[in-house]
Amino acid sequence: MATFEVTFLPFDKAVEVEEGTTLAEAAQKAEVYINNLCGGEGVCGECRVRVIQGEAAQDENAEAFFSKEELEEGYVLACQTEVHDALRVEVPAESMLEDEQIMTGGSRDAVEEGDDVVVRVETGLTVYPFKPLVRKVFLELPEPTLEDNITDIERVSRELRKRIGWHSYEISFECLRNLSDMLREHNWSVTVTVVRDSKGYRIQKIEPGDTTASHYGLAVDVGTTTVVAQLLDLRTGRVLAVEGMHNMQAQYGEDVISRMIFACRKGGEGLQPLREAVAKNINGLIDALTKKEGISREEILAVVTAGNTTMSHLLLGLTPCSIRLEPYVPTADVFPQILASDIGIQIHPRGVLEVLPSVASYVGGDIVAGVISSGLADQERVQGLMDIGTNGEIAVGNSEWLVCCSASAGPSFEGGGTRCGMRATRGAIEVVEIRDGEVHYQTIGNAAPRGICGSGLIDCIYELVKNGIIGYEGKFDRKREDPRLELEDDIPQYVIARAEETEDGEPIVITESDIDNLMKSKGSVFAAIKSLVDYIGLTFDMLDTFYVAGGFGSYLNIRKAIAIGLIPDIPEDRIRFIGNSSLTGARMALIHEEAFEKCIAVSKSMTNIELSNYLPYMDEYVASLFLPHTERKLFPSVDY
């Protein structure tokens, strides 16, 4: 039997397969992971790929999934297309499994910008069926007769059961109000909006005609420093656009603790401004996303947010005061589903909002989202996850057990707390190399530099040590002669981009105080993972895979992150950078009912280790305030 070579782009992975193999099977053989929501039945339309070289036959149902233009461009369903030629096949971002999309769904301003940066990470291999939190189903009901005169709502439910399975639907009272007239005036054709909540399925809305085309959802990562939202098409689960902005609560306090203090001052009068700030953030993102996609905000029917426990409380208008003080008690860890309008989020008036559940006062829905999106809880092997935001949150475990802890990291890795720090958006320096006294850098979107994002800062520190510009304790060598080494108010700083190179004509520098902040951040996070691993009696080399998540940027140089002592020194091929896993987890919960259920299960089963009660932590922290670490043998691979 003939064999043909199939090459998958952008991965450039080639594989030899027998004639008649499907493209989906070929992809699997090539270790290219493509969506497979319907199990290869050709009905979900989620495995769209484009044949750019060679002949591939269209399957007969192709028209249902592609526009004429797309058919001409060579789009096919991978699961329905057999190989009868040597082929080059491009896998678009939306057809890659969840984790394939992480980079494009990260903290960049738009999907488009990130499309060229696709990193294959072998995480979250659990394939959940596509069951969004809110579904729309178009029904054409049979007219009642004397032999079939069940009630109007039961007629709707009966047809719905044929479509989405047997459920005892709860009925929103509003749905009954004009149902009788609506059915009779619109020829028994209606679109039913069904919402899943903790108790089951609820018929939320019934409207005349077929409105299934207007059906969007929002996944939001509510970070302490940055709020990022993705707009999804809930018909397909596809990410349409992503937007991010600084958390406006920052005006009331930079970190979680200072915001809690603000919220609780004068008997709690600070709570409302904080709640309103984050609502304004999300409404602003909705505004930008809907404008970009040319839809109205009323077409968004569901929002899922992930954030740390304090962020989730503030979003819901719940006081965080007792989270801050011993014995650290939140109001809730699993939150009820609410109407988005209950907290001032402007989407469809009957649109719902879910906040991913927390584990403890300092281990929030963001890390639960990370566990879900990394697949930590799905596998027998013990793995680790480190989510570095303004807090560093850490989880270790497998499908049997999960432990976690958290440590305050500060905003350094998200571009806060440093002179020229910025979020990982257009113009951010994300890669830095110093060779022969010259600085080489790369910016997001290849734009004129505007600042340095987290990944650029990590590179900077590594390069400064590597080139002897700063010492292992993070201080500049003031005696060194280097035109880029300046003093401002007697504090040394190093010029990364000269004034003439930058967008605003101001130089981009890294100061000794910036380095000091970064040392504390990385020290705090490393001490936490070290303490946790010690606590449960493991060593780093027992971790099968170590996932690193965070808003550093679209790129993280893992070798350099190890070298500055941020990430444990385990073989690089066992470390996976998975970008904004909080956002990915929120998106998964939005479109996969079972992923949402797993979030609840994880939040209930994960054991939190309170580091403030764990004495060795402070020693570990002090030992970590060095590059890479005072205990050099913990970092054998470091090359300086």
Place this chain on the structure above:
Amino acid sequence: MATFEVTFLPFDKAVEVEEGTTLAEAAQKAEVYINNLCGGEGVCGECRVRVIQGEAAQDENAEAFFSKEELEEGYVLACQTEVHDALRVEVPAESMLEDEQIMTGGSRDAVEEGDDVVVRVETGLTVYPFKPLVRKVFLELPEPTLEDNITDIERVSRELRKRIGWHSYEISFECLRNLSDMLREHNWSVTVTVVRDSKGYRIQKIEPGDTTASHYGLAVDVGTTTVVAQLLDLRTGRVLAVEGMHNMQAQYGEDVISRMIFACRKGGEGLQPLREAVAKNINGLIDALTKKEGISREEILAVVTAGNTTMSHLLLGLTPCSIRLEPYVPTADVFPQILASDIGIQIHPRGVLEVLPSVASYVGGDIVAGVISSGLADQERVQGLMDIGTNGEIAVGNSEWLVCCSASAGPSFEGGGTRCGMRATRGAIEVVEIRDGEVHYQTIGNAAPRGICGSGLIDCIYELVKNGIIGYEGKFDRKREDPRLELEDDIPQYVIARAEETEDGEPIVITESDIDNLMKSKGSVFAAIKSLVDYIGLTFDMLDTFYVAGGFGSYLNIRKAIAIGLIPDIPEDRIRFIGNSSLTGARMALIHEEAFEKCIAVSKSMTNIELSNYLPYMDEYVASLFLPHTERKLFPSVDY
């Protein structure tokens, strides 16, 4: 061993028991049915009785259940009190099993007025545990510590589970809003309001301190002609007061059909006035009941209504238009739980409202309530139920199967559609006897007569035939010389109460047209039960018990009701008049979660026979327009 005689009042039933027997056991032996919610554990306090003669020892916990005054008056718990003396014991209405209360909970203006009329009916012997739709639980929570730092809401739920069993509580978002501060400011003592709905239990409200004393509910029978409401103490399930009034929708149409026509005219503009009318009815009843009991309407936390399908639709503001026309399709038969405020019912702003489920377009929640309160679905024996309101609704069956049908009866039996008809309230003539040309009557409350209620009208017809004043076809013998037989506009009428006897100085009469209406009403109802029994292949004598429900009054002379051909001629001891079974069922659903669940089950399993499609019905109807019936052998016992 010594034996003593115990006599129970007001039944005047005496029984000889051995010394040491409890009063509860003695009552059972005497066939006096007393509440026994806790199974004789002495904890529910529902078997209060009063020892009015003889010595009875108080049990040690008596203070918990009685005021000082009550103790002095001789109140004891029947289940905790042993017999050591000959006793006379009075059973207050509230301690009688559900059905014992029917008469007092019927359509009289107040419980007090009806206390003397207690009829023992052997129905509804299923004893449901006391689990009201809305419960209030006072919790004193342990303060959190570092070892026990679960979230605030989980702390509430955990304590609640200890009290009312393991449930996964749904949380109303409002409950979280100030929870953290409330718990800490009020010494961790709160009252939790828990609501049961179709999906389980929901924490509806959490408030500081112990508010369990303020906890009331409302059971409402929304009849076409009359709306009756009972105020219940939801701590105990006790009926505190009852009020009734004419359904204000009557201004838009007297019967169900004319109201449907009104609702649907000009594209449905009649719906709102009808909805508002019944809301005004219920609000008026709430007003009267709360004033009488000295409580505020905000202390009412739950309402359960029972009504026919059209009444339930109108109450909820759902159009009844397609109920009226073939193929007779209601919007819904099982209704979602709503906030009472959603439909303008003024109780606590978070108070809930349940509408008992219907079976079909013309078989509503009222007959479901009747099935529950009669116990029709609980027994193996085949029984019948006939609920005579403005519609006559009929059910036949047992624990295995249930069939039902309905027929329009008109408002005659509720005092509508007749010249001097009135509801069964104070001043209504409820018993009539004609002897030697003289009329003897009895009024409710022994007041001056104001009109005739349903039971009085039935008596009238019987007496008029019996005395030869009207013929078997219901026409007056115009040739008869009788000072009470008058002509008005050439239409004969008979004076029941002379002008000088009545409250307003106008004579109370029964006209030929009144009799005609009553003949049609009774004919329609009898034809329905006859058709249904024929349809399922039974005969009347196969019915073990036949329950008659309706708003006739507190008293129904069964022998006379048979004699006019309203009730099938089966032995009188197998016929039970159970008063307003719709109201009783609504009350049961309000205070017994499992009774509510049975309502749902009955509504789903009962088979409706559409009489409009059943050809023999019209023949039966025509044959029934005679006294007692054209087919005289159907009524062998009738004495004229």
